[in-house]
Amino acid sequence: MNKEKSTLILNYFHRVKSANKELPKKEAFKDLLNRLYHGDKEIERVIDKISLGSETTILDIPRKDKMHKGSADTLYNKIIIEFENDLKITLNHAKEQLAGYLLGQFNAGEGYNFTLIASDCITWKVYAPDISCLEKINELNEEELILNEIKSASFTLTEKNAEDFYYWIDRFLFKEEKQRATLRRIEEAFGYQSIVFIECFREMNNHFKAAKKYGEVQVSFEQWSKFLSIAYGSYEASESNFIIHTYLSVFAKMLAYAVVSNDAYIDDAEMKAIIDGTIFHKFSIRNFVDDDFYHWVKSDRNFKALKKVFRLIAQEITTFNFHEVDEDILKGVYQELIDLDTRHALGEYYTPDWLCQRVLQEFDLKEGKRVLDPACGSGSFLIAAVHRFRELNPKISVEEINASIYGIDIHPLSVQIAKTNMLLALGKDVVNARTPVHINVILANTLLAPDGVDDLFGNQFKMQIDKDTLELSSKILNDVKIFDEALELAEELAEQTYNKKKATEETFETILRRQVRGGFDKQVIESFYKIYGSLRTVKEKGRDSIWKFIVQNLYKPYFLSKSFDYVIGNPPWFTYSSVRNEEYQNILNALADVYDVKPERVANFPHLEIAAIFLAYCSSYFLKDNGTLAFVLPRSFFSADHHDNTRSGKAKGFRISQVWDLDGVSPLFRIPSSVLFAQKEKDNSKRNLPAGGLDGISFSGNIPAHNCNLESAKNALTETNTKWYYAKQGSSTAFSNRKYKAQNKVNPYKDGFRQGATIVPRSFYFVELTQETPNDFSDRIINIKTSDAIKADAKAPWKNIELSGRIESKFLFRTALSKSILPFALYNPDLVVLPITVEVNESNQKEIKLHSADELMSEGYLNASRWFKSAERFWDQLKTENNKEMSPENYLNWQGKLINQNLDTPYLVLYNSSGLNANAVVLDREEYDIDFIVDHKTYLSNYSNKKEALYISGILNSTIPNLMMKDFQSRGLFGARDVHKKILDIYFPKFNEEEETHIRLAELSKAAHKKAAQYIKDNPPQKELTAIHLGRMRVEIKKHLSAEMKEIDKIVKKLIG
Template structure:
């Protein structure tokens, strides 16, 4: 079948389609067949998603069901016209591409597959942001097509894909489809050169570089498969930089792979051939058409999740990075304008002039990963230049490159971040991009000494090179480093006419020349430049930090110098309240405090993506004080992202939050005065709601509830229903298999006396108002039930001989794998900290009634039960003074109107503990109170009908605690206001 025949068949199928999705899909296939460009489906555009978007011809198409299209008709479910919908999408794309220097106007079309309308975007004079309108394409207003492929093809050529409007297409999605074939070739090439000296040298360099990051131990790095993937990522990133900066890839190919571990590909014919073909493929695309961090997606696709976890690499979603940049930069236009003007003045100044400013206009991501924050920061700065600084528009590329800076310890991440930043810049030729392989923490003692004088670098073989402080402080730092290396490797001599530079660099040149003579000359410019960068930033400061600091758990940080230094920094900033540094999220807290101390100027702003535990966990309490050693910060707003679906990080058990604040700002609010926000719904356009903080007041019950029995390991001491009754008051039980090492799968069948079994309520079976115990704790209790008998207790052997036989086996198994912090024996552990016998002592109470609630979960659940029922360690319990008090408490704890207050009182993302009663002032039960009596009546009704609506209970509890009930919780939805001007 010829192309014309295929097009005719596809047009017939399009004209026969009825549903919108079917029309959209068939239209995309037909346009591809006609060579009208590649169309992306459901492409994000501002506050919505456009049905079909082609970057090659800059076209947006909005499709509707058959007979449902019309410019003046309202779009489904909204008060907006379909024309307004098209205009909104086109404006979003046109506005984005003006920042990138595009001169071709975008076009928008509306169709049901048969009838077409078309418009073209006309920017306002000056091209300011958001200014312009759609103008009618005169020959595309209600055009109707019959089954005529030739006529439709002519329509496409004239209006959708005129040859003169054609540009380079956007990069393919997913990006791995471009690079997968080359990666497969590269993997085949590896075995053919593994014994070559050049390969062994570069492979060794790769391993040393990764180990030098401090994030992985000497034996933790993958072998050849990761080397191939990292090589491909670095080569791809470097080629994208050249393509995005208008470089000729083939001409610049040697430079793209001249240094670093990926240079092995340029050392043999097969590698050079692969590079040339890859360069040809990369050069076909317009990399500035990217609307997100493409390299992040490529990295996630090419590197196994287990390998990424080993390096602690989980990168920020674009929507979240864009939102943080918006809060920190865009919503403080005065600060951003001042920074843009300062950067322009520095670029205009003579290199040695005192007018050159010292970098306080930079936006820094000190843990930049693949460059997501750099991408959105660059886009925000470029947009502001276009809208508010038209006289600087011609220098946008230089200004943005000078203002946006990234640091990372991972060498592959730095390459990707450089490429990501390059795709965010408008065209205009090569400019230096400020992304450096460096440890933002500057944690070594050597680095601390260097802050006072020279920057002392150590070569691979231990030779010292001292970089003068004047080089670090100079706005010409990059030029001076390049001069230093060029002279040391013999590419030029120091200019005798420039006596100042000669005097400044002469000693360093001598030291570096010796190192070059002994160790070669291929990485010095890269190595020294990356070391100078964080020192210069620490001296000169930045105006803003936007970052997602590493979320590595301290216990998962490889043992060694870096882990010890992180612990020292934690103490220095007052973030280590306990004797051992082990809480989850510790690295993020230390990293953010250290970065603010080193780099952030007075009143500088920061926006951080952090584990959700930062909002509430006790381990973050010192961090939330805003007093980090000698660094003081205030908080503008804090936001929980727990209700965003899908969540930003699927494998983050503690959720995600955003914290925005300022350093040393007069009047900057402390944590408790900061705006508290809740993000929910669609991550691309979340609903943002301000939450009103409730006053924390303790209840008298906060000291009365106690934690249940810490009986473990389950596989040795807990049996589930059913149990089989035997002779002489015995029973056959099967212990519950554990699910976590070292007890995973451990389970025993045993015959024990029923006197050794204690009825137990597990949190898993606890439901509101429903007490359904399904477990038995094996507990050899002494007479009087005041203690668990030890194995060598004579009473144990005589009173419970069958249980004693089982306990002998269980004790031996326990001794083999017990944790150091657990009880010395199984008997000790079953009654750890007397959490079992304290409950049994309550049986002597005159009123045999207990109240139980769950320790963990999303909602608080409570029930009442007999006093001899034991709560497990996932429950809390209290012996009520009367059945009425028990009903009162279960009614209050189960009240739906208080569930938000219970959750807000958590100091852990996982656990309620006793915090609900520490922060919500539930009054003590008063039998003479009419209000309390009404709660008892409503709770009794709920207990009798637990699945029925509990409106009466909700109303009466809200009446008792109006300030903590749900109606007083969320405030009207609004975004944070602009930060106070600097």
């Protein structure tokens, strides 16, 4: 931009700043536009329409549609600017006005082609309707319409960004200049807040109501849902998500065509050829588009109805320049749209470009080497591999690069996006390839065909084609060429005999032997004949179109055994327990056994990350001998009990060779992360970590943006060479950068501590009084309601439930959550109502009896019965599939953790289950007006000897064991977050009244309890103890107890050794 334009904008800035009314500001903006675009008659006509007398300005901006010919194809984008004098004061008014105008246009039958802007001529805020409003937008009034700011698109003018303001005006108002394609710009142009997406979603959603009546669309939807149930572990398939994924698929195809072609416009025949993929054949690209789950839009009926959608996408693409794209530009839009309903599952874990590039720097990708990403997502690692091959082999051809890089993913949309990214990375040279390019990105379950199928499933395996389950010989998977050709033949014969007489097995055998070269035994012929018959059946039922595609892709990984020098990627970050697909569960269970990934403790298996199975399986199955693997993984692989087999070398197929700790990098993932490198290793004796430790790197630094490239990130990153050891402490193990002494003693108190009862859903049981507090709780009727204090932490679907009523006082108890436990103190224990009675047995001991609401009624407790009956109704309405057979009172008593609590021993030691450190307190039951029941957020142990209880709480509050357990704790973004029994993996001796140090420790603990209680009394928290306030309070108490803590730590250090 020339200096003159910068000067004009700076003059405008000072003019607006000095104005104190809306009209002169608006006049200054109109004058600026006239000066910037002087001589452009079309833009001058638009500027003239800016009315100085009204707040709302509507500009019809003609969009030059470069994809079509003829003036009839001119499209207009309405720019609605709500001008205010000062947005800081009247922003809400501006949003109401924008909403009102937008709804008026919809009610008049207009489509969505708006850019909504609120401005005081300095600040320009861009808005879009919330996705939740789109389907019912015609029914909403302006108070109900939610407008979200597109923060990345909004702009505030300063003296330092005049040039940026010019390009902002051009981009949002006139779009005269092509924009360089970047991740952020593509996200803004095609993401969920964009004009293009909103209008396309509305059009596709309206049409889908009719389209879904047809069998081929139903099959696409059903199979899409099935594949995603594997991709996500479980998946609530919705029509909205199916439509969104179809939109993204069409967008990817359009974008790919723009990259490889130089077409000035696209006629209807070319548009259809883009959608069905045939147009890519003339550019030497053979398999860019398959008859996948999104192909339904290509039928004549659907194509005609959705032409407007295709035009909108194509038109917006023409505003971008795709030359020299050096990042995964599709990652952003893919990330935010792929799981729009839940906005959390897979997408949170996509790998930033800088990390992909840094991992690839570890590999010497010479010509002829082959790379696989077995969970490729949008293709970020594939792009990094393309660039790495070019960096190390400047003369390498497009064909050679393409033949060296493979990706697999179970997510149908990921495959299309990854193929598009591969085309972007390969660039325009792909059209000059000497032989047709076959992009090696496969839609399949990476884990489906383990170790020769025979070993896991026997000589036969099951193949599902629509409603048919076929028992087939595993021999059909012996040769990929024969498999593909025989499948093509079965499909063609099914087409030829569609609604005609079925070919006999003899006829099929004759054709097969003539058309496909290879030796066929009877079992192979029978198997392919069954496939032919099933493909023919689905065609006759009108449920065909994708079955050959599914079958051909699903078993492709089987043919890639021992084919790769390098396996890289970011495998799925979800656990075995989250998998709802029973067939997939069985495969995962079998693989965990075969590769020795399954944890020793059965209870830990549900927590196992599927990534652990990927690590063992991909090393064993895909890598060549001496091949190398690198996976981005959750940092839980460093310390979680369920990943010990991976750390220890017990898991088969690999030997860990390098460890990267990414915990110090921000921003990165939602949870702490790492990279593990491994070599293929068949010899069981060589898989253990060496005693001298393993080389690795600890990364730290605040990088400029989550998805920046390595060039941008490297100056902010610090890499520290680190030795990693396989450390043991009690029953826990971890990767640690410290050497630990072998510890053979078991803590004598470990088995005595256990978690309390699962008092959830909180809204059923945690209560507060709606009356004055009585003098006592003996034989009274009390007015209560759900406690306000627990609402903020309530989880879906229980979040908005509130109960109120009356209760017999014998059902009231005290409890404590983690946040109530401070060092040597219990703060503000909660009041709970529970469906239990406490009775004294013949031995004069208290027993806890559990009751249903009906049982309470029969016992005459009408108020309690009414309360728990209300809870039962909510439970039956909202309980999960896992708990469908369980009553709320039995859930409350899971594993007997409620009724087995001992109410007779006078002293309890409690400590928090979660947090940075253990915080312990001794509770004297005699000090409480009603019985105390322990919740699962705390660990408890009962004692008759108060000195022993004080001794234990002193040790648990000490700095020494809390530091010693750090490497073994699970971690969140803010550091160590779970204590559980890790603190008890550290040995300390049983209390002995004969030992002077034990008695002294108990005395110090007693003094600390007294001082802590007085400190809280003198300094009561002013607010509810949220995580931040809780952490601060714990630190302040320890600081107040510094003299006692210093002596406690000294004694504990001697005790632990």
